Amino acid sequence: MNTVEWVPDLGECKIGPNPDALPRCIRNQRSRLEIRKMRKEEGEAWLVEINGYQREGWEPLREYRFGLAYNYGASAVIPQYDAELERLIRERAAAEYTGTVEDNDRITTIFDRVDELGGKALIWR
DSSP, X not given: OOEEEEETTTEEEEEETOGGGHHXXXXXXXXXXXXXXXXXXXXXXXXXXXXXXXXXXXXXXXXXXXXXXXXXXXXXXXXXXXXXXXXXXXXHHHSOOXXXXXXXXXXXXXXXXXXXXXXXXXXXX
């Protein structure tokens, strides 16, 4: 039997037959709420995707207008487009992978820029 829970301020969580899935659903709904809240409060919301560069047509920044934000569809949300952030993400995507230390430095720089812009990291499960 599938379970549907209503979570105050977050909406409906459809969690299937596993009631242990509720915390994951709540976390995902909170990320969606952050996106919608930024759009409402700032007038814009830009989804930041740092790991999609293997896909054809990948864009590191894309404007969120409405609709469902899919789990793992963005790493962060920012209140406006930022060319510097896009440059940092594209440089990471183009860089030769030499190990986790260098990659972590690039990712830290990207999320530092997200923070400077008033953005929020998104957590998905």
